[in-house]
Structure formats: C-alpha cells, structure tokens
Amino acid sequence: MHYEKIQAPIGFGTEKQTKYVGRRRLQDPLSLERLAKEISHQTGQQQAACETTLRYMVLAVEDAIMDGRSVDIGIGTLSPTISTAAADNAEDVKIRKKRVLFRASKALRAIVENMSVKLISDSDDDDDDTEPEGGDNKPTTGGGTGQNTGGGGTDSGDSGGLGDDDGPLE
Numbered sequence: 001m002h003y004e005k006i007q008a009p010i011g012f013g014t015e016k017q018t019k020y021v022g023r024r025r026l027q028d029p030l031s032l033e034r035l036a037k038e039i040s041h042q043t044g045q046q047q048a049a050c051e052t053t054l055r056y057m058v059l060a061v062e063d064a065i066m067d068g069r070s071v072d073i074g075i076g077t078l079s080p081t082i083s084t085a086a087a088d089n090a091e092d093v094k095i096r097k098k099r100v101l102f103r104a105s106k107a108l109r110a111i112v113e114n115m116s117v118k119l120i121s122d123s124d125d126d127d128d129d130t131e132p133e134g135g136d137n138k139p140t141t142g143g144g145t146g147q148n149t150g151g152g153g154t155d156s157g158d159s160g161g162l163g164d165d166d167g168p169l170e
Contacts, residue, residue, distance in 0.1 A: 002027070002120045025120050032058075065100060076104040 002025040009016040030038075036051035043050070061078060064071045070079040083097040104112070 001115055002118050004120050074105070075108045076102055078102055 003022045004025050005020050006023050007018050008021050008023075010019045010021075011017055032054055033051060036054055037047050039045065039050040039054075040047040057073075061071050061073065065078060065080050068080055070077050079101045081099055081101050082095050083099075084093050084095055087093045
C-alpha cells in the first residue's frame with residue numbers, strides 16, 4: 001500500500017488546527033470483470049462463467065441485505081445496520097441512517113496488518129524508500145469496518161467495493 005503525507009485541518013468547531021497526516025494513495029480498483037479474469041486464470045474456468053457467478057453472488061448478497069440478513073462472504077461479513085437518535089420515549093425513536101457494515105475476517109485483517117506500507121513523495125511517485133509507521137512498517141487498522149485508519153481526522157479508507165477500472169492487481 002502506498003501513502004502520502006498531507007496537511008489537513010484537525011479538530012472540532014472553531015478549534016481546528018492544520019497538521020500533517022498520512023493518507024493512502026488511491027490505486028486502480030479491481031473491477032468485477034478483472035476479478036473474474038483472475039479467478040479464471042487460477043481455476044481454469046472460463047472467464048465468462050466466473051463473471052456470471054460473481055454477478056449472481058452480488059445479486060444474492062443484495063437480496064440477503066434487503067431481507068435484513070448478514071452475509072459471510074469468506075473474507076468478511078456484510079451486515080445491514082441502522083443509526084437512531086436517543087429519545088425519552090419509544091414513539092420518538094427515529095431512524096437517522098441506514099448503511100451496510102463490512103467486518104473483515106481474521107485472515108483479511110492479518111493480511112492488512114502485515115502488508116508493507118510505502119511513502120510516496122511528490123518528487124518520486126513510485127521509488128521512494130519504505131518509511132515505517134510506528135517503527136514496524138505496519139498500518140494501523142480500524143477493526144475492518146472501513147473507518148478512518150490514517151489518524152488525524154482524514155478518511156484514509158475507501159469504499160472497498162469492486163470498481164469499474166481494469167487496473168493492475170497489487
């Protein structure tokens with residue numbers, strides 16, 4: 001994973017200060033089509049069959065989420081959740097937000113914990129030396145929920161979804 005150092009406002013309300021924080025450098029997302037191609041290469045199955053299977057898996061996951069069920073997809077669990085405001089009586093409880101949470105599996109969290117992190121400078125986008133974070137060259141993790149993992153108040157995560165670009169695997 002690559003990251004860069006940026007200046008960002010930190011704090012709440014009028015008490016904001018500008019500090020330097022690390023932010024993950026975005027890579028090309030792995031599209032469903034590219035994922036199917038990779039699975040095809042690994043399994044010997046036809047790419048079209050792999051892509052069809054993945055598309056039906058997505059539909060099955062969407063149906064389960066619409067039914068209010070969690071889905072274990074092997075690399076983690078997708079769960080529909082709600083947020084509500086506290087109220088003095090039950091009639092005043094209102095749903096503020098609905099979303100899907102992803103909780104990474106232990107194996108996926110271990111992969112992220114052990115991945116190398118490389119600093120990208122403005123003058124050299126690909127060949128900078130690795131800079132350890134916290135002395136052990138490991139990123140901090142947010143428990144697999146996709147929340148801020150870069151520290152300092154900037155969103156260092158991404159959507160975690162399958163994109164539309166056929167970028168290289170890394």
